[in-house]
Amino acid sequence: MMSSDLHRQILENLKAKQDEMVKTLGELTDVDSPSTDKAHMDRFSGMLAEKWKETGASVHIVEQDKYGNHLKVEWGQGEDQILILCHMDTVWAAGETAKRPFRVENGKGYGPGAYDMKGGIVEALYAVKTLKEMGLTPKNRVVVLHNSDEEIGSPSSRPLIEEEAKKSKAVLVLEPSAQGGSLKTWRKGVGMFEIAIKGRAAHAGADYTKGISAIQEAAHQILYLHGLTDLDEGTTVNVGIVQGGTRSNVVAEEAYLKVDLRVKTQEAANWVVPKILGLKPVDPRVSITVSGGLNRPPMERNQKNLSLYQLARAIGQNMGIDLTESGTGGGSDGNFTSALGIPTLDGLGPVGDDAHSPGEHVLLSSLPERAAVVAGLIMEI
Numbered sequence: 195m196m197s198s199d200l201h202r203q204i205l206e207n208l209k210a211k212q213d214e215m216v217k218t219l220g221e222l223t224d225v226d227s228p229s230t231d232k233a234h235m236d237r238f239s240g241m242l243a244e245k246w247k248e249t250g251a252s253v254h255i256v257e258q259d260k261y262g263n264h265l266k267v268e269w270g271q272g273e274d275q276i277l278i279l280c281h282m283d284t285v286w287a288a289g290e291t292a293k294r295p296f297r298v299e300n301g302k303g304y305g306p307g308a309y310d311m312k313g314g315i316v317e318a319l320y321a322v323k324t325l326k327e328m329g330l331t332p333k334n335r336v337v338v339l340h341n342s343d344e345e346i347g348s349p350s351s352r353p354l355i356e357e358e359a360k361k362s363k364a365v366l367v368l369e370p371s372a373q374g375g376s377l378k379t380w381r382k383g384v385g386m387f388e389i390a391i392k393g394r395a396a397h398a399g400a401d402y403t404k405g406i407s408a409i410q411e412a413a414h415q416i417l418y419l420h421g422l423t424d425l426d427e428g429t430t431v432n433v434g435i436v437q438g439g440t441r442s443n444v445v446a447e448e449a450y451l452k453v454d455l456r457v458k459t460q461e462a463a464n465w466v467v468p469k470i471l472g473l474k475p476v477d478p479r480v481s482i483t484v485s486g487g488l489n490r491p492p493m494e495r496n497q498k499n500l501s502l503y504q505l506a507r508a509i510g511q512n513m514g515i516d517l518t519e520s521g522t523g524g525g526s527d528g529n530f531t532s533a534l535g536i537p538t539l540d541g542l543g544p545v546g547d548d549a550h551s552p553g554e555h556v557l558l559s560s561l562p563e564r565a566a567v568v569a570g571l572i573m574e575i
Contacts, residue, residue, distance in 0.1 A: 235262020405445025
């Protein structure tokens with residue numbers, strides 16, 4: 195490992211760039227990048243590509259037909275590589291930045307997507323920039339992958355993420371930190387299911403017995419599905435959307451459910467997913483069709499991920515930064531890479547709070563600190 199003095203020099207170099215980092219965060223935040231708006235996403239990725247080119251890194255735009263273009267950045271030499279993941283898309287619709295432009299207040303930076311996860315993008319950019327300025331050359335090639343569709347499940351970028359992960363010694367995910375600044379050594383896997391229930395319509399007064407209520411069947415299925423929740427195992431099943439029927443005086447012919455599943459281990463997923471896919475009607479006259487499955491496998495708290503955390507913690511200690519670890523019920527692209535057996539450390543993005551809400555913010559002093567840890571990991575892996 196490098197000397198603690200050199201680790202502290204990296205931190206001091208980045209602290210001197212904090213104002214510049216905040217300015218860059220403001221520029222990125224004030225450009226809309228909604229997952230489902232290709233034109234806006236492409237504008238954002240084009241702007242980010244220019245910022246990376248200024249560092250001297252090799253930049254390749256991975257063009258997409260339906261979703262926004264992805265961005266692949268390469269820096270350094272070496273047969274082995276380190277993969278850094280930072281998604282560009284946010285949950286905010288076009289026009290939101292005009293309503294709530296980036297602002298600084300009491301040491302915090304506010305704006306749509308500032309915390310999730312444009313702050314992480316700034317960290318990656320300045321970690322590489324600082325190492326280059328200091329003349330520090332990592333042993334491994336660094337690949338930074340910016341995708342445009344993480345917030346909607348990474349439908350177009352997952353193959354690219356997994357391809358790059360398989361070539362990597364480790365994966366650093368610059369998603370926001372966990373509460374209080376903890377790094378994330380585990381994340382739950384995420385499943386999404388849609389259930390269509392078909393009964394028979396009838397007049398609720400004159401011909402009640404001729405009807406077969408899809409809503410009644412849905413009620414049985416909702417209770418069953420929620421009964422699959424096992425809090426001790428970290429498994430939750432939530433029917434989040436219920437639709438059905440046409441009028442109160444008509445026995446409902448159809449009903450629809452949308453279900454969210456969270457699992458902490460693949461073993462739990464292997465148990466619960468078949469139960470959801472294999473739903474059977476309580477009323478044999480009803481038909482049930484289930485679609486969906488596990489969208490993201492769980493990122494389990496395994497030894498590979500813990501070893502990467504322990505390295506980050508040691509680097510942080512050399513810099514005077516105390517790093518803790520935890521996990522979350524939410525998924526990220528780190529779920530994909532960890533499931534492949536690649537050491538993965540998540541939550542390396544800035545400290546902040548209120549992701550996906552109007553109060554979303556970044557603690558600005560955390561930007562250089564977290565970027566310094568990322569730079570240290572690039573050098574030490």
